[in-house]
Amino acid sequence: MIEKQARYIDEDILNMSSGMLCIQAPQGTGKTTILNQLKGKKVLSVGARNQLGKATVENTNGVFETTHLKNKDGFTHTKGELQQFGSFFINLASLHKLSLSEDTSTHDFEYLIVDEALLVWIFSTKPEYISNEAQEEFLYRLIHTPKVILLGAEFPDFLIEELESICNLRKDRRFEHIKYTYPIGLKKEVTWCNDRIEFESLIARQMANRQKAKEIKKEESFFTITSSYSPKDHTLDGYTYITKDEYDQEIKNRQEKAKGVLIVSDRSHSVHTEAQKFKEVYPWANIVCINGDNQNEYEHLLPIFSDPEQTSDIDILILSPVFGVGINIRNEFDLVMGDFHKNPQPHTGEQYLQALLRDRDAMCFGILPRAIKKVNYEHSFVGDLNDTDNLLRHYESLGISDKGFFVRNPYTGDYAPKDINIVRRIIRLQDWATLNTQTRWQWLENKLTEYGFYQNKGYSGLVTKNLTPKGKINIREVSSYKEAVSTRLGREPKTEMDWAEDDEGDRKDNINRRRELDNEAWTSARKDTSLEQNKYEIHELIHGVLKGLLKMENNKYLMTLEMFVETDVWKKIAEDRPRYNKIIEAYGWYDCKIKNETTKDPLLFLEQTLRKFHFFTQVVAGVENSRKSLQTKVRKENLTEFNKWKKLQTKSYLRVKDYLFDSLAKGEIKYDSLSLSTKQYIKSFDHILIEEYEVHNHV
Secondary structure, eight states: OOOESSOOOOOOOTOOOSSEEEEEEEETTSTTTTGGGGGGGGGEEEOOOOOHHHHHHHTTTSSOOOEOOOOOOOOBBBBBHHOOOEEEEEGGGGGGHHHHHHHHGGGGGSSSEEHHHHHHHTTTOOOTSSSSHHHHHHHHHHHSSEEEEEEESSHHHHHHHHHHHTTSSSSSSSSEEEEEETTTTTOOOOEEEEHHHHHHHHHHHHHHHHHHHHHHHGGEEEOOOOOOOOOOOGGETTTTTTOOOOOOHHHHHHHTTTTEEEEESSSSSSSHHHHHHHHHHOOOOOOEEEEETTGOOOOOOHHHOOOOTOOOOOOOEEEHHHHTOOBBBBOEEEEEEEEEEOOOSSSHHHHHHHTHHHBTOOOEEEEOOOOOOOOOGGGGGGTTTTHHHHHHHHHTTTTTTTTTTTOOOTTTOOOETTHHHHHHHHHHHHHHHHHHHHTHHHHHHHHHTTOOOOOEESSSSSOOOTTSSSSSGGGGGGGGHHHHHHHHHHOOOOHHHHHHHHGGGGGGHHHHHHHHTTTGGGGSSTTTOHHHHHTTTHHHHHHHHHTTTTOOSEEEEEEEEEHTTTSSSHHHHEEEEEEEEHHHHHTGGGGGOOSSTTTHHHHHHHHHHHHHOEEEEEOOOHHHHHHHHHHHHHHHHHHHHHHHHHOOOSSSSHHHHHHHHHHHHHHHGGGGSSSSHHHHHHHTEEEEEOOOOOOTTTT
C-alpha cells in the first residue's frame, strides 16, 4: 500500500497502465472529480445505489452518457437499448444485461469504475437482489477490463485480499492500493450525546440561531439605502455600519453561522414521524424528510446541494440511509446530527461515518449512539474456507440449504461445493461486519480522531427537556407519508386493506413476488446454484400453505390455527426455525420472524409473510363462549360422518373438531358444503382470514 498525505486526489488515471487500482480516501477529497479525466473514453461505472449513480453522472461533466435507468419510475434500459451507449452507470443488480449482449464488442470498456467499493461488495452478497449471472458478469469485468479503478473511503482487509486474488487471474496481475490521508476534521467539533435530551438540545440551539437569522433576513427590506448612506439606515443590534457593503457582509456572516440542521438516520419509514414531531416544535421551519418512499420527489435538490454557491430554504432535513449514500452536499447545513440509537439492525462504523460526512462543509456534529448488543463471535467463525466441514457449518449458519451441496465438474470429473466464491465472500463479510458492529462506536471515535475532529463526551449548554412530544405519532396521520402512500396506490388510503396493500412502500416488490409464486419460479431456478434455490424457499413454503386454505367466497380464504400447525409446512418451519429466520432476515422482513412464544405465533408469522406476497391478511382470535354454545348443535349435524371417520382412526378421545379439521385439510369435505352453524363453529377458533386485492396487478 502507498500512503499519500494530500487534501485532494491527484492521480493521473487517464495515463494509468493496465491493472487494478484501489484509491482509498475520505469523503470530500475528489474521488468523483478525478473521473472527469476520462471524458471521451469508454467507461463502465458499477455501483450499489441508483442515487449514487445519478449523482456521479451529473457531476462528471459528460464522462457518462446515462445511467441504466430509463425514467424516474425505476424502469431500466433493455440489453438492446444499452448497446447505443458507450459509457454509462449500471447498478450491480442489472449487470447481467451486459452478458446477454449479442454484439459483445459494443461493451468492451477501457475503464471499469467501482464507486463505493465496500458498499458494492456488501450488496453483492444479497442473492435476493443479485442474480448468479450478474455475479459472473461482475467478476468477468474485474478480470478482463484493461483498467479497473475502485474508489472508497474504506477498504477492509478481507476486501483487499479478495481483490488481490482476483487480480492474480488478470493477464497484467498488476494491483495497486493508494491510501490518501488528510485531517479533514480540523476545526470541526463532534459531540457524543448521552441521551435524547442532549441530542435535541443541540438541535434547539442551532434552530434558535436559524430562526433569528431568518428574521434578520426578513427585516433587511425595511432598511432604505440612500445615496448619502446615512448611518441610521445601517443600524443593527445597536451597532452602526458606515456603508451598505459592511452591513451586507454582517448579514451574510450571521446567516452563514445559522445554516440548517441535517439529521442522518438509520431509520426508514419512521423519518416521517420524526419530521412531524419537529414540525410541532418548530412550526415556522421548513422541515423535509426523504426516504425510499419519496426520494424521486426531491431529486431537484441534488444540483442545489452539490453547489457551494447555492442554498435551499430547508431548516431541517432528515435523511434515511437510502437517500444518504453518495449524495454530495456542500455548504448547506451547519449542524449534522447522527440519529443512530433506534435501529435494532445496526449498521457498521463505516456506514455511520459516511452518513455523518454527507455535508462536506459542516462544522458541528452530534451523535446519539445505540447501546451495543453483545455479539457471540462463534456465530461468525471463519476457519479454513477450503475445509468442507467448515463450509457446511457456514451454510447452516447462513440459512442456506446444503441439499445437493456438491456438484461435479463435467470437464474434469472433480466434485466441488456450489457457489464457492460468493459463499466465501459472504462468510468473510459476515465475519468483518460482526466484529465491526461490536466495536463500531470505538472504531468511529478512532476514525474521527484520525481525521482531526475535536470530540466532546456529552453535551455542554442549555438543556431543553422533553422537546419533541412523547409517545408515538400515528404515521398514517403524517401528511407527507400519507401523500407518498396515495401516490404509490393511485388513490387515497382509507381502509386497513389500503394501508396493508401499500405495506410501507413494498407493494411493487410484493406484486413481483406474487408473480413468482403464481408462476412457480423455483421450478425454473438454476439447479447449479444453491443461493438461487435458497432465494425461493419461502415461495415454496407459501405455495404449500395456499393448497390447504379453506375457500369461503369472493376470493376470501380461511385457515385455523389447529389446521396450520398440523401441516407439513409448519412442521418443517418449526424444525428448522433458525435457518428460516436467517432467510427472512436476508429479505429484511423483520416483522415476519418465526417465533415460538405464544400460541398465536404461527398465525402471526403467516399473516405477515402472506402480505409479502400481495395478500391481505388478518388474524382473528377465537371466541370460546361461541364455540361452547355451538358445539352440541355442530356435533349433531355432523354425527353420521364423524362416526364413519372415527372408525378409520387409530387415536382415541376424538371429537367433532378433530374430524372437521382433518377432513378439511385433506380435502375430503369442502368448507362451502358445511352448514352455517358448522362454519360459525370453525370461525370460533383462532384463525387467519386471507383475501385477494381487487386489482390483480400480479396477473
